[in-house]
Amino acid sequence: MPLLQWEDLQKGPTRSSQESEGDIRLILTTSRRPATKSRKLCMELQCVIPSSVYVLRGKKSIRELISLSVEKGADRILIVTSYKYEPRFLVVYSEWDYLGKISGTFILRRELNIPKMAPVEGDVPFLLRSSQNDAGTIARLFGVQLCDNVCADHTFMTYTNGFIDFYRLDVSDQYVGPRIQVEAVHEGHH
Helix, strand or coil, X not given: CCCECHHHXXXXXXXXXXXXXXXXXXXXXXXXXXXXXXXXXXXXXXXXXXXXEEECCCCCCHHHHHHHHHHHCCCEEEEEEEECCEEEEEEEEECCEEEEEEEEEEECCHHXXXXXXXXXXXXXXXXXXXXXXXXXXXXXXXXXXXXXCCCCCCEEEEEECCEEEEEECCCCCCCCCCEEEEEEEEXXXX
């Protein structure tokens, strides 16, 4: 999926004709004054999370982002927020509900010497493989199912030893970045 501008989303998506408008499940964006690395992190997440799209934030308020997510049928909005020129938090909303946030250190694909890749094609399953205590919260934040051992699907994420890694078996049998070193997971109030 290409990077969409606000104007493109108002007119309709610029994605290929094979994809329907209803297949966006996650909108990725940044805080209003993002670090450059935060924008790059959103672009990299778009390449490993199926049915996600990166939207430039600009001056859009949370209200406008939520309206956009409802209009496009997205389940979640993931906002990468910056602190001192570095991405520090992934803040997640589902419509007006604050679901929670993950604080951590984010390592980009280029920092891991992993080549660029195209976004995931189509609406493929996306799972979390983990047995860590707060894995259920991370699965709820990303809107994915949790599996214990083997995830048969070619696109999944793992959470082990404090790291979230993303896998695309159509590209490599190793993790493909970005890498998140989780410091804390905070679940929103229900």
